Amino acid sequence: MFKIEKTGPIADKIYEMWVNAPHVAHHAQAGQFVIFRIDEKGERIPLTVSAVDGDSIRVVFMAIGKTTTHLASLRAGDAVQDVAGPLGKPSEIKKYGTCVLVGGGVGTACLPIIGHALRAAGNRVIGIVGARNAGLLILEEEMKKACDELHISTDDGSKGFHGFAADLLKQAMAREKIDAVWIIGPTIMMKVTAEATRPAAIRTFVSVNPVMVDGTGMCGSCRVTVGGETKFACVDGPEFDAHQVDFNALMQRMRTYQPEEKASLEKFQEHQCKLGGGHHA
Amino acid sequence: MHDRPVEIRVHDFGEVDTGMSATEARFEAERCIQCKKPLCVKGCPVNIDIPAFIREIAAGDFRKAAAIIKEQNMLPAICGRVCPQEVQCEGQCILGKKGKPIAIGELERFVADQERAQGMVMPQKKPATGRRVAVVGAGPAGLTAAAELARMGYRVTLFESLHAAGGVLMYGIPEFRLPKEIVKAEIDAVLALGVELKLNHLVGRSVTTKELLSYDAVFLGTGAGLPYFMGLPGENLPGVYSANEFLTRVNLMRADRFPIFDTPIKRGSRVVVAGGGNVAMDAARVAVRLGGKVTLVYRRREEDLPARVHEIERAKEEGVEFVMCANPVKILGDQAMTGVECIRMEMCALDASGRPEPKEKEGSTFTIDADVFIAAIGQGPNPLLIGELPEMKKGRRGNVTIDENGHTSMRKVFAGGDVATGAATVILAMGAAKTAAHAIDKMLREE
Ligand SMILES: Cc1cc2nc3c(=O)[nH]c(=O)nc-3n(C[C@H](O)[C@H](O)[C@H](O)COP(=O)(O)OP(=O)(O)OC[C@H]3O[C@@H](n4cnc5c(N)ncnc54)[C@H](O)[C@@H]3O)c2cc1C
Ligand SMILES: Cc1cc2nc3c(=O)[nH]c(=O)nc-3n(C[C@H](O)[C@H](O)[C@H](O)COP(=O)(O)OP(=O)(O)OC[C@H]3O[C@@H](n4cnc5c(N)ncnc54)[C@H](O)[C@@H]3O)c2cc1C
Ligand code: SF4
Ligand code: SF4
Ligand code: FES
Numbered sequence: 001m002f003k004i005e006k007t008g009p010i011a012d013k014i015y016e017m018w019v020n021a022p023h024v025a026h027h028a029q030a031g032q033f034v035i036f037r038i039d040e041k042g043e044r045i046p047l048t049v050s051a052v053d054g055d056s057i058r059v060v061f062m063a064i065g066k067t068t069t070h071l072a073s074l075r076a077g078d079a080v081q082d083v084a085g086p087l088g089k090p091s092e093i094k095k096y097g098t099c100v101l102v103g104g105g106v107g108t109a110c111l112p113i114i115g116h117a118l119r120a121a122g123n124r125v126i127g128i129v130g131a132r133n134a135g136l137l138i139l140e141e142e143m144k145k146a147c148d149e150l151h152i153s154t155d156d157g158s159k160g161f162h163g164f165a166a167d168l169l170k171q172a173m174a175r176e177k178i179d180a181v182w183i184i185g186p187t188i189m190m191k192v193t194a195e196a197t198r199p200a201a202i203r204t205f206v207s208v209n210p211v212m213v214d215g216t217g218m219c220g221s222c223r224v225t226v227g228g229e230t231k232f233a234c235v236d237g238p239e240f241d242a243h244q245v246d247f248n249a250l251m252q253r254m255r256t257y258q259p260e261e262k263a264s265l266e267k268f269q270e271h272q273c274k275l276g277g278g279h280h281a
Numbered sequence: 282m283h284d285r286p287v288e289i290r291v292h293d294f295g296e297v298d299t300g301m302s303a304t305e306a307r308f309e310a311e312r313c314i315q316c317k318k319p320l321c322v323k324g325c326p327v328n329i330d331i332p333a334f335i336r337e338i339a340a341g342d343f344r345k346a347a348a349i350i351k352e353q354n355m356l357p358a359i360c361g362r363v364c365p366q367e368v369q370c371e372g373q374c375i376l377g378k379k380g381k382p383i384a385i386g387e388l389e390r391f392v393a394d395q396e397r398a399q400g401m402v403m404p405q406k407k408p409a410t411g412r413r414v415a416v417v418g419a420g421p422a423g424l425t426a427a428a429e430l431a432r433m434g435y436r437v438t439l440f441e442s443l444h445a446a447g448g449v450l451m452y453g454i455p456e457f458r459l460p461k462e463i464v465k466a467e468i469d470a471v472l473a474l475g476v477e478l479k480l481n482h483l484v485g486r487s488v489t490t491k492e493l494l495s496y497d498a499v500f501l502g503t504g505a506g507l508p509y510f511m512g513l514p515g516e517n518l519p520g521v522y523s524a525n526e527f528l529t530r531v532n533l534m535r536a537d538r539f540p541i542f543d544t545p546i547k548r549g550s551r552v553v554v555a556g557g558g559n560v561a562m563d564a565a566r567v568a569v570r571l572g573g574k575v576t577l578v579y580r581r582r583e584e585d586l587p588a589r590v591h592e593i594e595r596a597k598e599e600g601v602e603f604v605m606c607a608n609p610v611k612i613l614g615d616q617a618m619t620g621v622e623c624i625r626m627e628m629c630a631l632d633a634s635g636r637p638e639p640k641e642k643e644g645s646t647f648t649i650d651a652d653v654f655i656a657a658i659g660q661g662p663n664p665l666l667i668g669e670l671p672e673m674k675k676g677r678r679g680n681v682t683i684d685e686n687g688h689t690s691m692r693k694v695f696a697g698g699d700v701a702t703g704a705a706t707v708i709l710a711m712g713a714a715k716t717a718a719h720a721i722d723k724m725l726r727e728e
Contacts, residue, residue: 023479023487032486037444043534043543044444066543082444084481213534213544216442216483217665218452218506219526223517230510230517235665249517252616256519260545267540 001079005056011138013063014106015072021083022055030117031091031110031207031239034059035215036071037082043067046212046234049086050109051142057083060109060138066264073272087215088238093117096203097179098124100172101147102165102193104185105131108138110207114182115146123180124148126172130165130185134158166193178202183242187251194242204242208233210253224250287598291569294456294537297595298362301384303343306391310338313383316375321385324373326712327425329353331370331385338388347396350389351404355428356421356467356711358397359450361390362459364708365589397463401470407434412725415440415496417484417666420448422502422698422710424471429718430500431474435725438496439476442483445533448504449699450707452533453525455563457570458592461532485666498693498721501681502714505699507661511555515612516656520547524556524564524657531567549573549653553621554601555609556657557586560704562593564655565601575601576649580608580626580639606639610646612654620650662700670694678703687717695721 007017024034028049034057035044045067051058063072074080091114099118101111108129115125127147131137132155144150151168152160161168165185172178173196181204183193190206197204210222210233217235224233225246231237283299284290290297301309313335321331329350337346350357366372366386374382396402412435416427419441427439445451450464472478482488484503493499508523510516527546530536534544552568554561557579568575577596579586583605586593597603604623611622625645628637662680667673674682674690680703681696683689689696697713699705 023482027487027489035481041535041542082481084442084444084483084487086486087483213526213529214443214452216506217663218508219529220508220510220523221526223510225517253517253519256547256617257545260539264540264543264545 001081002083004074004076004078004080006076007074009072010060012135014060014136014138015063016058016060016109017071017074018053018056018058019080019083020056021085024049024083024085025052025055025057028052028057028086029090030093030114032086032088033215033238034083034085035087035212036067036080038067038070038074039081042070042081044082044084044213044215046087046209046215048110048207050113052113060106062106065261066268069265069268084215087234089236091117091182091205091239093121095122098126098176099180099182100126100128100169100178102128102169102181102183102185103130103143104165104183104189104193105136106138107185107189107207108143110184111182112139112142112146115143119146119148127151128153128165128168128172130154130168130189132156164193165189166196169193169196173197173200173202181205181242182207182239187247187254190242191247198243201243205239206242206245207238208240208245208250209238210250211256223253284595290457291599294570296460297457300394301387301391303391303395306338306388307341309384309388310335312376313339314376320373320375321370321383324370326369326708327353327715329370329389334392335383335385335388338392343392343395344399344402346392348402348404350392351402354711355404355425355471357389358393358463358467359421359459360708360711361386361388361393363454365706367589369708393467397466401466401473403470403473404432406432406474409436410434410725412436412497413438414498414500414721415493416500416502417493418448418502418504418698418700419446419468419478420502420504420698420710421450421707422504422700422714423448423500424468425711425714426500426502426697426718427476428471428474429715430721431471431476433718433722435722437476439478440482440484440488441478441480442487443533444480446478446480452529453560453563455528455532455567457566458563483665485669490666490669494693496693497725498695500714500717500721501666501689501694501696501700502698502710503663503666503700505660505680505704506663508656509659509661510656511609511658513609513612515614515618518612518614518618519616520549520614520618520652521612521654522656524554524560524655525660527564527655528560528567531571537571546571547653549651551649551651552576552653552655553578553609553649553651554655554657555579556659557581557588558657558659559588559592560660561657562588562596564657565596566599568653568655569599569601573653576604576651577601578604578607578609578621578623578649580606581636582606582628585636604649608639608641609654613648618652618654620648621654622646622648660704662703667700683717685716686720687713688720693724
């Protein structure tokens with residue numbers, strides 16, 4: 001059992017959670033993830049390690065389905081049955097020169113840890129955070145600390161630049177020479193944004209999130225096509241060359257369990273309502 | 282062997298074979314002629330004193346029989362169920378030459394089940410040596426190495442990346458052949474020897490190789506968990522599974538009980554399984570229990586099927602359709618899979634395995650409508666940890682090279698089971714682990 005030390009919402013439907021997991025905390029590097037299983041009946045879900053402090057790790061997640069909604073209902077002092085990790089390959093940190101980190105929605109949470117590592121390796125880091133609206137912006141202060149400069153965009157113009165993160169990325173490319181880019185966010189956002197750096201062939205990474213089971217390379221559920229080859233995201237990734245990823249196939253695979261996911265969430269919410277609240281469902 | 286009726290068992294995951302009664306067991310035990318030079322023991326990779334435990338069954342002392350087995354094998358309820366006895370102990374039994382061999386596996390299982398019902402017998406343990414050994418992977422190899430070393434007085438830490446110990450016993454072999462409660466009970470008996478189990482630890486990530494090599498000795502039992510795919514067009518469409526994924530979702534995550542359990546699975550109404558081994562039979566029979574109409578496609582002839590004969594028979598009884606001498610060439614579908622295109626195979630000259638080599642018959646493609654496809658064509662050694670040990674000598678298929686004592690090319694590091702042999706059997710993994718455990722003991726005592 002892994003004790004939840006601190007948890008709570010940080011934006012609409014987005015939560016942070018600190019969990020005591022020394023084996024992960026002592027080994028996790030930028031870009032790696034963990035697998036949570038809340039209880040005996042729970043599904044194994046991957047979440048990125050977004051910060052480490054002593055024996056604890058932080059995950060930031062969006063409550064979108066059964067498991068993340070359940071996770072959001074837990075409180076400090078509760079526990080998660082299993083936390084496996086750290087898993088996946090760390091981000092490719094080295095001296096590139098100037099790097100841009102582009103975050104979309106909850107994906108932004110993966111960036112500060114990468115930003116710190118890149119700066120420690122001697123890079124200049126530009127942060128770009130995009131969200132649908134101001135209410136969905138997360139970790140602004142943390143991003144400021146992890147980057148040399150930070151730009152914000154919202155789709156509705158409620159804060160910062162009115163438009164998409166991709167536009168800000170193009171502006172940055174017009175202003176100065178960019179040597180490497182990380183784009184982490186919803187799959188469709190990663191697909192579209194990565195097109196900005198393709199013509200100039202700028203080294204660009206995305207962190208893919210296919211459905212996983214074990215996270216150790218044993219099942220192949222997480223397979224993605226990268227440069228025409230099948231890769232297992234949990235051991236070969238999750239970060240891949242953005243210009244090589246077959247995003248359409250990835251999105252198709254991510255929809256595999258849509259009907260089941262809907263049924264599962266509905267059943268859980270019904271159950272939560274019956275308990276009259278949501279806490280400790 | 283008493284199989285539950287087909288029409289009942291295909292609707293649940295309860296054990297197919299219900300085992301022997303005490304009377305039947307004693308009756309069977311009395312048939313054993315107690316050979317002076319028992320051939321059966323030679324057929325058992327862990328050298329159980331078979332005539333001795335059978336003698337105790339005949340005498341009605343089931344606990345003593347259990348104690349005899351446990352001297353050599355800490356997982357008898359498991360082995361009694363899944364060992365391919367027909368090519369091991371029972372295959373050697375002298376009575377098999379003229380008639381029916383003794384049902385050694387069923388007897389072993391009977392004794393183990395009796396013991397579990399009455400409380401486990403703890404084997405002898407030597408005084409503590411103060412030395413530490415790390416065992417990686419809690420499958421049959423790792424569990425056996427851990428148990429042996431703990432009994433020899435070592436402080437054993439057993440690392441397992443999943444949330445449950447057991448390896449393939451938990452995630453691969455289905456409940457209806459090997460109930461998970463039984464696996465858990467036998468694992469608990471191993472842990473009761475003082476083995477420290479660290480779940481959720483992927484060695485190479487949660488534990489660095491440097492930390493691993495700080496132990497006095499290391500045993501690698503990481504198995505052959507890497508699923509092979511066939512490289513077919515359409516293979517990444519939703520609905521296409523490796524046998525590992527399909528079986529893990531059901532056995533380990535209980536997707537058969539979705540939505541009570543959270544993990545979903547595609548319940549195909551028409552399922553195609555490719556392969557002919559035990560893994561393919563298991564996948565096919567699980568798919569039957571999820572309500573599918575299942576077709577098994579194998580590229581060679583029926584007599585070449587590598588699965589155990591019993592399991593093939595049971596799969597047929599349960600309604601699995603066998604299409605022999607055919608191979609999938611393409612997964613059809615656009616948003617999700619809709620079918621499998623296959624081609625007929627011709628049997629040509631004998632290959633290295635002594636079986637005719639299958640060759641595609643031109644222009645003989647045909648389509649099977651299906652919404653789920655399961656590739657059960659084999660697994661390779663888990664590359665992750667081995668990849669982090671570049672100085673380790675490896676074989677052609679990525680398997681760890683070991684000598685006859687289970688020693689790898691690295692000092693202090695031993696290995697055994699599927700990681701060394703490629704996908705094999707539970708009892709071979711256990712036998713190899715035992716050999717390595719004794720070699721580790723010898724090495725540490727001579728240091
Ligand atoms: C390497 C990796 C890192 C991730 N990091 C984060 C993170 O830091 N924060 C965050 O909010 N989300 C993250 N995700 C996505 C997160 O795992 C899913 O949101 C979560 O599994 C949804 O579960 P659910 O039951 O709440 O929703 P569901 O209703 O089950 O699913 C909603 C969507 O999530 C995806 N999903 C479902 N099950 C799984 C699964 N077992 N594995 C992966 N994806 C699944 C599917 O695409 C699905 O359409 C990450 C995914 C991966 C692969
Ligand atoms: C579906 C199926 C049916 C089978 N049926 C039979 C049968 O009827 N009879 C029979 O005798 N054999 C059968 N087998 C084969 C048998 O299960 C294997 O030969 C046996 O399990 C091998 O044991 P092992 O300990 O070497 O590896 P495994 O059982 O594979 O165990 C390896 C363990 O190591 C863990 N691991 C891997 N890497 C790491 C790491 N880096 N850090 C931590 N942990 C790690 C894995 O999670 C796993 O738990 C079957 C196999 C399958 C897949
Ligand atoms: S462990 Fe397997 S091979 Fe050995 S006696 Fe038992 S069933 Fe036979
Ligand atoms: S070979 Fe057969 S008859 Fe002889 S001891 Fe072994 S089980 Fe008994
Ligand atoms: S999640 Fe199973 S192989 Fe990646």
